[in-house]
Amino acid sequence: MGRENRRSSELRRSMPLLPMSTVMQLTELSARQIRYYEEHDLIQPHRTEGNRRMFSLNDVDTLLDIKDMLEQGVNMAGIKKVFDMKKNPAVLAAQAKQELSDSELRKVLREEMKMAQGQQKPSLRQGDLSRFYQ
Known part of the structure; x- marks a missing residue:
């Protein structure tokens, strides 16, 4: 356009x-x-x-x-x-x-969650987004 x-x-x-x-x-x-x-x-x-x-x-x-x-x-x-x-x-x-495509967004979120788990700290988004990864 x-x-x-x-x-x-x-x-x-x-x-x-x-x-x-x-x-x-x-x-x-x-x-x-x-x-x-x-x-x-x-x-x-x-x-x-x-x-x-x-x-x-x-x-x-x-x-x-x-x-x-x-x-x-x-x-x-x-x-x-x-x-x-x-x-x-x-x-x-x-x-x-x-x-960001949906798959790219999921990849970024997975990486963030992995890093947060490695540091034994909850991700900023983990509580809100955990429902998508059950």
Whole structure:
């Protein structure tokens, strides 16, 4: 996809088109939950002249990401950290450069777990990821 197409696609995805009721149906979140995530600056919906929230497709994607993380047991502090990392220029550059495949990610995690076991210390991720290696 050319640069213009990417820019045009991103512009469409960021357009505030969806009212709260539609976003609630799409995400299966309550209005209260959505407002809570807004209060924590995880989403920034556009406000109409009548002060109604209007959401973009990017906002819906963000809400679905938050919902997935909560279902996986990540708390709000963890979710905020993930979103802060996503905004970090170094992380963005690494993502743009190359996405890790699932097999590469598993290899890195296995190596980290081996090193941690050799030092008799739990890996930082071991508690969270042990469910994948049972």
